[in-house]
Amino acid sequence: xxxxxxxxxxxxxxxxxxxxxxxxxxxxxxxxxxxxxxxxxxxxxxxxxxxxxxxxxxxxxxxxxxxxxxxxxxxxxxxxxxxxxxxxxxxxxxxxxxxxxxxxxxxxxxxxxxxxxxxxxxxxxxxxxxxxx
Numbered sequence: 001x002x003x004x005x006x007x008x009x010x011x012x013x014x015x016x017x018x019x020x021x022x023x024x025x026x027x028x029x030x031x032x033x034x035x036x037x038x039x040x041x042x043x044x045x046x047x048x049x050x051x052x053x054x055x056x057x058x059x060x061x062x063x064x065x066x067x068x069x070x071x072x073x074x075x076x077x078x079x080x081x082x083x084x085x086x087x088x089x090x091x092x093x094x095x096x097x098x099x100x101x102x103x104x105x106x107x108x109x110x111x112x113x114x115x116x117x118x119x120x121x122x123x124x125x126x127x128x129x130x131x132x133x
Contacts, residue, residue: 009037012037012040016043019043020042020043020047021040021041021042021043022040022041022042022043022064022067022068022071023037023039023040024037024038024039024040024041024067024076024077024078024084025037025038025077025078026038026077026078027077027078027085038078039078041060041063041064041067042064043064043068044064044065044068045061045064045065045068048060048061048064058095058114059093059094062093062094062112062114062126063083063084063093065126065129065130066083066084066091066093066112066126066129067084069129069130069132069133070084070086070129070132072132072133073132073133074086074087075087079091081102081103081105081106081109082102082103082106082109088107088108089108089109089110090103090106090108090109090110091103091109091110091111091112092109092110092111092112093112093113093114093126094111094112094113094114095113095114095115096113096114096115096116098111098113100122109122110122110123110124111123111124112124112125112126112129113125113126114126
C-alpha cells in the first residue's frame with residue numbers, strides 16, 4: 001500500500017512538471033510540508049473544458065483560473081479561511097452573489113467574484129486576475 005502512495009505522489013509530480021496539474025499545499029513548515037498536498041487542480045481551464053465535457057464545475061473553473069494566473073509570479077497556498085492565501089492575503093472565490101462571511105475574520109481578506117464588471121472595497125472581479133501576465 002505504501003509503495004502505491006509514493007508512486008501516486010511521484011506521478012502527480014511528473015504531471016505537475018509537465019504542466020498538466022497544479023498541486024496546492026498549505027504553509028506548513030519543515031519536513032511535514034514536503035509530501036502533503038491539500039488540493040490538486042488541472043493546470044488550466046482549457047484542460048477542464050476538454051476533459052470534463054458538459055460536466056464542468058463552475059467553482060472549480062474559477063479556482064483553476066485564479067491559481068493558474070497567480071502561480072506564475074506568486075507563491076499560492078491553501079487557506080484555512082478562504083480558498084487561497086497569497087503572502088498575507090486571503091482570497092475567497094465565488095459568483096456575483098457570494099458573501100464575505102467566510103473571510104470576515106481575515107486581516108487582509110478579499111472576495112474574488114465572477115460575473116461582475118467592477119469591484120468595490122475588498123471585492124475584486126475575477127477577470128482582473130487574467131491581467132497578471
